[in-house]
Amino acid sequence: DIQVTQSPSSLSASVGDRVTITCRASQNIAKYLIWYQQKPGKAPDLLIYGASSLHTGVPSRFSGSGSGTDFTLTISNLQPEDFATYYCQQSHSSPRSFGQGTKLELK
Amino acid sequence: QLQLQESGPGLVKPSETLSLTCTVSGGSVSSNSFYWGWIRQTSGRGLEWIGDYYPSGQSGRTYYNPSLKGRVTISIDTSKNQFSLKLTSVTASDTAVYYCARRRLIDYGGIDFWGQGTLVTVSS
Numbered sequence: 636d637i638q639v640t641q642s643p644s645s646l647s648a649s650v651g652d653r654v655t656i657t658c659r660a661s662q663n664i665a666k667y668l669i670w671y672q673q674k675p676g677k678a679p680d681l682l683i684y685g686a687s688s689l690h691t692g693v694p695s696r697f698s699g700s701g702s703g704t705d706f707t708l709t710i711s712n713l714q715p716e717d718f719a720t721y722y723c724q725q726s727h728s729s730p731r732s733f734g735q736g737t738k739l740e741l742k
Numbered sequence: 743q744l745q746l747q748e749s750g751p752g753l754v755k756p757s758e759t760l761s762l763t764c765t766v767s768g769g770s771v772s773s774n775s776f777y778w779g780w781i782r783q784t785s786g787r788g789l790e791w792i793g794d795y796y797p798s799g800q801s802g803r804t805y806y807n808p809s810l811k812g813r814v815t816i817s818i819d820t821s822k823n824q825f826s827l828k829l830t831s832v833t834a835s836d837t838a839v840y841y842c843a844r845r846r847l848i849d850y851g852g853i854d855f856w857g858q859g860t861l862v863t864v865s866s
Contacts, residue, residue, distance in 0.1 A: 636808070669852045678841055678856035679789070685850040722789055726851035730807040733789040 637661050639725050641734025647742040652713045656737045658706040658723035667727035668706045670699055673736075674719045682721075683708065710739075744768040746842050746857035754836075754864050760829040764842030764857055771818050771825055772797050777805075777845040778825045780816060782838035783859070790838075792816075794845060795825055832864045 638661035648654050658668060666686040671679035681690045683699040686706055696711045710717055718741050723734040750762035764778070771778055779794035793806035795816045806814050815828045829836060842857040 667850050669850065671853075678843075678859055679853070680856075681852045681854050684846075684852035688849070690852065690854065724789075724791075724853075726845075729791075729805045730809065731791040731794075731851075733791065735788050 636730055637664060637725050637728060637732055639723060639732045639734045641723055641737055643737060644735060645738045645740060647740050648713055649742045650713055650715060653709065653711045654713065654739065656708045656721055656723075656739075658701075658708070658734050660704045660706075660725050660727075663703050664725045664727035666702050667725055668699075668701065669724045669726055670697075670708045671722045671724065672717075672719050673722065679722060684726075713739075715741075744844065744855045746844065746855055748840060748842050748857045748860040750860065750862070752861060752863060754832055754862060755866050756833055756864055757831055760827070760832050760836060760862055760864070762827045762840055762842070762860065762862070764825050764827075766823050766825070766844075769844070770820075771823050772820050774798060775847050777847065777851070778816075778818065779805075779843055779845055779853075780827045781841045781843055781853075781856075783841065784838045787838075792827065792829075792840075796847075834864050836862070837864045838862060 640659045668686045670683040673679040687699045720738045745767045747765045777794040780792040796803045813830045818825045839859045841859045843853045844855040845853045
């Protein structure tokens with residue numbers, strides 16, 4: 636099975652900041668990496684697929700990069716609505732494992 | 743707009759079978775452009791992929807998380823536009839919020855629609 640390790644587990648930032656979250660896969664997954672945003676009490680929302688492609692309607696301040704085993708999610712110019720928990724998921728092979736999540740909190 | 747809605751008991755006794763149904767509106771579970779599946783979430787284990795159903799051919803194809811050790815079955819009822827989850831021999835560790843979801847066949851398989859989630863508690 637492919638393990639996905641996400642870091643950090645939590646992050647404090649201010650409105651207007653730029654933050655980066657990383658995700659590492661235990662083996663080469665090419666670009667089969669997905670990012671989701673989850674707000675309390677809600678289901679996750681798709682942000683980025685294929686490591687770097689923005690899902691429809693996702694603001695351009697979100698960006699993703701990486702391939703192989705190392706990936707990053709960057710949020711530029713943080714907005715109040717961006718404070719949430721972020722998860723990565725590998726979609727290369729079953730079982731389609733998720734990272735442990737990064738909770739982005741307002742400083 | 744596609745909508746998914748989970749339904750089923752919120753309380754299941756240990757050793758019994760957890761059964762949930764996802765009703766799909768605004769789209770068809772027969773579409774071979776998508777997988778239909780289940781994910782669960784706990785505060786301790788985070789998000790856990792349970793499995794997917796792909797409507798291919800006469801009986802479809804299923805993919806399950808091996809960690810569930812053969813306890814899981816996902817099936818589709820095209821006449822009702824629903825798909826279902828059965829998890830047998832449940833224990834307290836199966837207590838979670840269960841989500842049904844649609845995963846894309848293309849675009850690296852991201853999950854683009856989720857149900858709102860339903861809490862299932864395993865307790866006597």
